Amino acid sequence: MDNIANLMHGFSVALTTHHLLLMMAGVLLGVLVGVLPGLGAPNGVSLLLPLTFSMDPVSAIILLTSLYWGALFGGSTTSILFNIPGEPSSVATTFDGHPMAKQGKATEALSFAFLSAGFGALAGVILITLLSGWVAKFALRFSSPEYFAVYFMTFASFIGLGGASPFKTVVSMAIGFALATIGMDSVSGNVRLTFEFDVLLAGVSFLIAVIGLFGIGELLLTMEEGLKFEGVAAKVRISDVLRTAAKLPRYWLALLRSALIGIWMGITPGGPTAASFMSYAMAKRSSRNPAKFGKGEPEGVIAPETADHAAGSAAMLPMLALGIPGSATAAVMMGGLMIWGLNPGPTLFTDRPDFVWGLIASMYLGNVVAVVVVLATVPLFASILRIPFSIIGPIIVVICFIGAFTAASKEFDIWLALVFGLVGYLFKKLDYPIAPLVLAMVIGDKAEDAFRQSMIFSQGSLSIFWSNPLVSTLMAIGLALLVMPVIGSLARRLRGTKAAGTV
Amino acid sequence: MITRFWAEIGTAILTLVFGLVIVKGSLEFGIGWDTSGPQPGAFPFYAGALIALASLGTLAVTVGQRVAGKAALAEAFLDAERGKRVLSFLLPLVAFVVLSVTLGMYVATILYLVFAMRFQGGYGWLPSLVTALLTAAFFYFALEKFFQIGLLKGPIEPLIGL
Numbered sequence: 070m071d072n073i074a075n076l077m078h079g080f081s082v083a084l085t086t087h088h089l090l091l092m093m094a095g096v097l098l099g100v101l102v103g104v105l106p107g108l109g110a111p112n113g114v115s116l117l118l119p120l121t122f123s124m125d126p127v128s129a130i131i132l133l134t135s136l137y138w139g140a141l142f143g144g145s146t147t148s149i150l151f152n153i154p155g156e157p158s159s160v161a162t163t164f165d166g167h168p169m170a171k172q173g174k175a176t177e178a179l180s181f182a183f184l185s186a187g188f189g190a191l192a193g194v195i196l197i198t199l200l201s202g203w204v205a206k207f208a209l210r211f212s213s214p215e216y217f218a219v220y221f222m223t224f225a226s227f228i229g230l231g232g233a234s235p236f237k238t239v240v241s242m243a244i245g246f247a248l249a250t251i252g253m254d255s256v257s258g259n260v261r262l263t264f265e266f267d268v269l270l271a272g273v274s275f276l277i278a279v280i281g282l283f284g285i286g287e288l289l290l291t292m293e294e295g296l297k298f299e300g301v302a303a304k305v306r307i308s309d310v311l312r313t314a315a316k317l318p319r320y321w322l323a324l325l326r327s328a329l330i331g332i333w334m335g336i337t338p339g340g341p342t343a344a345s346f347m348s349y350a351m352a353k354r355s356s357r358n359p360a361k362f363g364k365g366e367p368e369g370v371i372a373p374e375t376a377d378h379a380a381g382s383a384a385m386l387p388m389l390a391l392g393i394p395g396s397a398t399a400a401v402m403m404g405g406l407m408i409w410g411l412n413p414g415p416t417l418f419t420d421r422p423d424f425v426w427g428l429i430a431s432m433y434l435g436n437v438v439a440v441v442v443v444l445a446t447v448p449l450f451a452s453i454l455r456i457p458f459s460i461i462g463p464i465i466v467v468i469c470f471i472g473a474f475t476a477a478s479k480e481f482d483i484w485l486a487l488v489f490g491l492v493g494y495l496f497k498k499l500d501y502p503i504a505p506l507v508l509a510m511v512i513g514d515k516a517e518d519a520f521r522q523s524m525i526f527s528q529g530s531l532s533i534f535w536s537n538p539l540v541s542t543l544m545a546i547g548l549a550l551l552v553m554p555v556i557g558s559l560a561r562r563l564r565g566t567k568a569a570g571t572v
Numbered sequence: 573m574i575t576r577f578w579a580e581i582g583t584a585i586l587t588l589v590f591g592l593v594i595v596k597g598s599l600e601f602g603i604g605w606d607t608s609g610p611q612p613g614a615f616p617f618y619a620g621a622l623i624a625l626a627s628l629g630t631l632a633v634t635v636g637q638r639v640a641g642k643a644a645l646a647e648a649f650l651d652a653e654r655g656k657r658v659l660s661f662l663l664p665l666v667a668f669v670v671l672s673v674t675l676g677m678y679v680a681t682i683l684y685l686v687f688a689m690r691f692q693g694g695y696g697w698l699p700s701l702v703t704a705l706l707t708a709a710f711f712y713f714a715l716e717k718f719f720q721i722g723l724l725k726g727p728i729e730p731l732i733g734l
Contacts, residue, residue: 236629243622247594250616257612262597292661459693517615525609
């Protein structure tokens with residue numbers, strides 16, 4: 070019951086007028102970045118982060134998490150009304166959401182999306198409330214080898230579960246680690262890998278990488294595809310919303326299943342995008358009439374939306390309790406925590422309980438605020454998309470580069486953002502996953518420290534990673550995840566030949 | 573037209589070179605063991621080596637698929653029409669970056685937006701100028717006045733007393 074008392078304390082921190090206003094501002098900005106192509110949640114957080122350096126950490130994190138919720142909602146809005154996913158994680162929502170809107174059921178589709186998204190998010194937050202204290206307490210037993218093993222597990226699961234080519238995932242991840250080592254080495258005091266360029270002394274900021282890879286890269290891709298908005302007008306009436314809400318309990322099974330999938334994918338670094346696709350596929354497979362999917366089936370909206378938001382909020386659990394972000398956005402926020410002088414991980418629960426529980430309480434409030442604000446402002450944001458892309462596109466470009474500059478007031482960062490933009494375009498077109506790169510950049514230093522300290526304990530022997538049951542288990546899970554693609558493709562080949570043999 | 577095959581190969585070679593550069597850079601700092609634990613170059617060395625090895629893996633897989641005749645590799649990565657659309661967006665964007673570091677970000681913003689709206693979007697001079705000036709003014713007041721964050725400025729701002 071400790072957690073409940075802590076949560077109540079958290080509410081007393083989060084429930085101030087100042088914080089409620091920040092939540093509203095965050096959600097509105099979030100819906101805006103979610104709606105605009107090329108700006109997404111990771112980007113929005115990166116762009117806003119430099120403006121929070123002077124704020125107190127609790128207010129800053131409330132603003133940023135609210136932006137995150139808003140962005141998730143904004144992404145679904147464009148999916149349904151325009152058939153354009155504002156966020157990668159809302160791609161699956163277009164499958165049935167847009168057909169529903171075209172059949173004149175836009176309000177119903179939006180309400181289903183927002184309400185089930187709210188449900189998913191709440192499920193994620195409840196999980197965090199119940200488990201985070203316990204996980205953190207467990208993690209206090211970790212020392213360097215265990216930490217390294219957890220990092221190893223995180224990246225192994227990207228390679229094993231990510232779906233992209235394992236080689237490409239490794240390239241992306243290792244580039245992140247390599248970039249993280251540029252600049253001052255905190256252990257030896259050496260300046261590494263600057264190749265005599267003074268501009269590299271301070272290192273390469275993950276913020277610039279996110280702005281370039283996600284922002285500029287995405288815009289170039291959008292341009293290439295020749296963006297056309299063919300929207301469905303939406304007016305949201307309260308009575309329609311309530312009628313839809315009354316229908317929601319009918320889909321309790323889909324809601325629960327999708328929330329569980331989302332939570333699982335959020336805690337493991339599968340992330341919201343994978344969660345929404347997986348949940349959609351599961352809903353279709355287990356449905357009594359799968360033929361209706363893709364033609365405007367409400368369950369096809371509910372399933373991906375619930376999973377998307379459950380994963381988005383559950384991704385905060387490993388970030389807070391272990392210092393390992395479960396998604397690219399969580400990675401950026403964790404980088405923010407470190408910039409504000411906080412140390413994400415189990416010690417945060419004992420050192421800064423007001424911060425942790427204030428954040429958790431704000432996640433409850435933020436999602437309620439988000440559902441209300443989003444339902445009220447959908448028509449407004451939908452009209453933004455009627456502004457032609459030849460105006461909006463260049464303005465987003467300007468915002469991205471200004472954001473890159475404000476991160477550290479360095480001229481070099483503008484060039485760097487351009488380079489990252491080109492790399493992002495190339496990587497996205499060739500299916501290189503980008504999230505591992507960002508994650509590796511944020512936790513690179515910590516992973517390296519954990520590795521070096523373990524090596525010091527063991528006098529350079531790798532056997533330290535198998536020295537006790539805890540670290541051995543973690544490493545074994547990591548290795549199992551790592552070989553999964555190999556086993557998977559072998560199994561498929563065996564099954565494939567068998568199937569071919571019988572036919 | 574660039575096929576997917578050559579795009580894959582080109583990108584893999586780029587990442588391979590990047591990996592080798594990191595490896596070479598780390599060798600300067602020692603990748604072995606000294607009294608205080610692993611030398612500073614060790615971790616980046618392994619990261620760079622991983623990039624290089626995985627790039628070789630991608631190269632091998634891509635060439636293997638080409639030999640096996642996988643159709644997706646012969647598809648267009650970028651055809652003339654798409655390439656033109658990307659360039660028409662990318663070139664002004666690069667110009668914006670160059671202008672930002674020479675004339676300052678506010679002037680660059682105005683020039684870039686006017687160019688994009690007037691010559692690419694087909695708007696008149698008046699709406700283009702108004703949108704560009706309003707955008708720049710918005711950033712000026714939001715950043716310099718409210719958040720007290722200065723942007724890059726060039727030779728023109730001092731002339732008009734900003």
